[in-house]
Amino acid sequence: MLTQIGIAAAFGDNSEEPLTVDQLSHRPNVDVLRSIIDKYRPDLAVYEEFYRQVHQDPEVSGMELNTAAVVARHLRKLEFEVHTGIGGHGVAAVFHNGQGKTILMRAELDALPILEETDLPYKSTKRMVDRYGNERPVMHACGHDMNMASLLGTSALLKAAAREWSGTLVIIFQPDEEETGGAQAMVDDGLYTKVPVPDIMLGQHVVPSKSGTVAIRSGPVLVAADSANVRITGGPCPGVNPQQCVDPIPVAIKIISQLEYEVRKDVGPHEDFTVACWGFHAGIPGNDYVAYAEFSLDIKTVKHTVREMAHQTIKRSIIDGCAAAKTPREPVVNFTVRAPLTTNDPSVSEAVGRVFAGYFEANAVEMRFTRACEDFSTLGKKHSVPYAYWNFGGSQATEGPVPTNHSPFFAPAIQPTLQTGTNAMALAALSFLVM
Template sequence: MNDTRPAGAVLADLPTVRPWQEDFYRDLHQHPELSHQEHRAAGAVAARLRDSGYEVVEHVGGTGVVATLRNGEGKTVLLRADMDALPVLEATGLPYASTDSATDATGTHVPVMHACGHDVHVTCLLGAATLLALHRDEWAGTLVALFQPAEELGDGARRMVEDSLATKVGDVDVALAQHVLPMPAGTVGTRTGPVLSAADSLRVTVYGRGAHGSMPQASVDPVVLAAMVVVRLQTVVSREVAPTETAVVTVGSIHAGTKSNVIGDSAVLELNVRTYDEQTRTTVLDAIRRIVVAECQASASPREPDFELFDRFPATTNDEDTTARVRDAFSAYFGSRAGTLPLQSASEDFSDIPKALGIPYSYWGIGGSAPDAYRAAEQAGRVAQDIPVNHSAAFAPVMQPTLDTGTAALVVAALAWLGPQEAPATP
């Protein structure tokens, strides 16, 4: 690790924050909260940031927290972390594993787990904000630490924006964020241009005419109709998207009928679409609609299908100049541990914030997998099988060096805009 100033000076105190960070992380992991229910996490974050001298605004967009530290003239950098957990029953076996449960938005009682690593994100940003507050002599400008709710639903960032976020943060020059991923812990990866896909979930209801199973001639069978839709949808990516573009169309759920000898009168399909640019996104969604309508007509469906778009996430596309600045700072500090982040097919809503503020942004990945286990799996060609991924019940980032690396990455990236303080003029 290179001790480049001012990052090296700020991060020299990393060992002093590490003990409370690790305790905070264990507690946060053990007590996860679903989207829009992050009251405990938000309260703990706000209290610690106030103790560090930040101006704190709570309940932004529901449970969001915005903390600002003004430190003289200079750029304003926004660092963001997401706070929510998932309805997953934890199977990590950790001594601080979650046994919590909660009632979700539909009224269903579900287990809750930090299966996506948002507890890492919160802990790292809290540590970075603390270190920068301790070393104000090393940088100048304004730091905004933003803790966002409900990333998993894709509406947390938007709700903060709609709750006058721009007024609360003022003029911001750049927004930065990171995500822990199944890569070797201790590594960081940046990427210019598309990083995360846009995601669109689509609920389609197709209609038939019910009848007895022994008299199919009296029916319009919605199961057969749904099956034809599924088959035809497989041609969207292979025949309507250019080979140089990337897209995914998945039919994840089909529900129809109640009994083996009853032909029902409707079928519901749930689809998920992933794309990296708006033109491809439009092409795919239009093709899905066209195919469904045509198959309904071919089956003599008695009514038009219904379409419902939900859980929509924007694409994350890193600004070239911003990312180059982050990449150079990472290379100088992390050395060989800084690399290129592969294109990710996951999605998230961070970009809604910089888009609303009209500012450039960069989003990078940090590793969370045990390095030795990852290397062994890589050598055996079994990374996909042996390394738990985000949203898995077994996803458990190793605490260190993950927390140290994520904290350092945020500090290093922020100081690419904020530091250093100018020395006073010699009399």
Template sequence: MSSGSATATVLAALGEVREWQEDFYRHLHQHPELSHQEQRTAAAVAERLRGWGFDVHEGIGGTGVVAILRNGDGPSVLLRADMDALPVREQTGLPYASTVTATDQDGNEVPVMHACGHDVHTTCLLGAGALLAGATSDWSGTVVALFQPAEELGDGARRMVDDDLAALVGTVDVALAQHVLPIPSGQVGTRPGPVLSAADSMRITVHGRGGHGSMPQATIDPVVLAAMIVVRLQTVVSRGVAPTDPAVLTVGSIQAGSKSNVIDDHAILQLNVRSYSDQTRTAILAAIQRIVAAECQASGSPKGPDFEFFDRFPPTDNDPSTTARVRAAFEHVFGDSAQDLPLQTASEDFSDVPRALNVPYTYWAIGGIDPDAYQAAAAAGRIAQDIPVNHSPNFAPVIQPTLDTGTKALVAAALAWLAKD
């Protein structure tokens, strides 16, 4: 049986899955959980997977779930979804909108919302798991369904890897993942090669010598030092990176001093860097540290700068052969709705999993915006103004055909490896 025929057979039961899937999604959207706090979500996921015959492992990397369905000889395909929500106050006005608050990692009480669509991802992977478990005569091999915590913090995948994920899942042949984006619902988008940027945030403390604002000659002014650093950093991308190699360096925060006539003894800068290759990433980060150190020396700083890295995400670089195989499966299922995905400036940590397992991977997008609303916004030239993007308090994927599309995509992609000959 070809993968296309197997996909059609497996998806024939989509209507039965849809009956519970939509309610599950609404409940998940209404009850979001912050990163590393996904206990209820993980428990609900594990319960359903056990009922379908998966071998379920909970608490991987904290709150992660790994469910394995072995169905004879054949390839092993890993399908991943993320589960965490964001500290955002929902403004969608939906009847199932979140009113949840929670305590974040810094001890602050914050609103919580699935503002990035991870509730879609979780629900779609559950649906795909149910369909594959219900049609084992049409495929052979192993399905590994990985439900990851804390994607928003960039450390959820790594924590699962560090919790001996490789030993748990065994040999895996390919890893697959998807994300809902603000494009028309019903569309799927693929892209070989770089698709999501690496992200690195950096907190830099530069040191001066404090004193009275009327006597600057007795001080080393960290505000001036910070200003010179900001100006010089503008050349890192414009003069140090090829114009054909996309990269972004943003200084998002400068903090120094507390009073107009007091020169403080230090300043803190916070930077964010986006890049699409390990080589460019390494070069930019090295340039930043070189420039900061040199400016501190030029200003006569009493000691060198301090660098702290945080919120770090790897690049997502899709394997071309794997992507072509998935794209062919999508064209069979979705026809003209299988499209090219433009390069994305967002970042995510999925690739930490296939990198650790040393397997090829691809990561694609599904649309979540009502097609009519999107078309109206496009016709008016107001997509940026009228279409909420991920992390917006108004981001709310339409339930259908978003869930159907995401579920079909996971099934079709998996069966591109698992379908019986």
């Protein structure tokens, strides 16, 4: 039985019937796609140079001015219609190439406030003031430079191969992914008044698995993540001795240490979640009266029901813990959404997975669900755009532990990683664009 997906209107046809998997992907022969990829792949030396340049000049979230300018310059050279300054420094480029589907492809512009500790000849030694006014070291420790270089390579390939396919390309370089605000900011800033609403969205990320590999799966691939900021108030002092006050530090520590257990009790033994303390601040050295203990929590879940239940349990546990300790005021607990669950559409991810298996053969593997989070899906949330998100490997290590994303030692091998990322994104797009 064919899976039905309700995105007929988005394809611009007049039929009211939802499209089927076969209509969604025309199942182009992988040999046809292979010949297009091999014939039209650009000289990747240009994008290697881009990679080194951006790696040495990273910019933290919300401050991606130079990176966006370099990306926009490359896209204009490829003769895309380029829009800049969307939701901060977001860049969107369009290439109309006849009838067919509109495919959105996305990479991220931002780096992390991390001091690079690799010994690469092109390592970053940069420091910059972030949007909060703090001076920080900066490093592309998540590999967004590789994601960008690959997407530029794909854009050049697809532009050169225009006679082989028809449809519309929307290329997005999103700001502020690390703090997961950039996708929503681009949408709120009128992204879809500048570019068409896509029929399908594609995203990929370099990870420290073997360079040359790609990994995809259907269904959930990345967790939903939320933060909770908590303030517990100490005092009052009935006498003159601060030691007679309710000290909020042990109260907070006791609560934090029991949160995971409390949530587990409520959601049951088999549900996937984590609750971790991300930051803790209390007191001032030299003052033995501690007015507040403030901490933040990182909450990761896979199911909406578990997410709701975890939030309720966390709030209740903090209130109960403070009541038991007789803190003079109720605690303040504020939840903020960081990233929604990333769930690959079965039809899109199966179509992409089929092409990957044909092209990459043994190097196409099943993606593992990870506790990373992303705001990629936010780009299509309002229009319920189906999407696929996958990983591609960047490590050439043959033994020992491999530095992971966000490590100060994270260092993808430029090749064959760049070629793999370029090929993977181009293949995925072409699987919906070649008639």
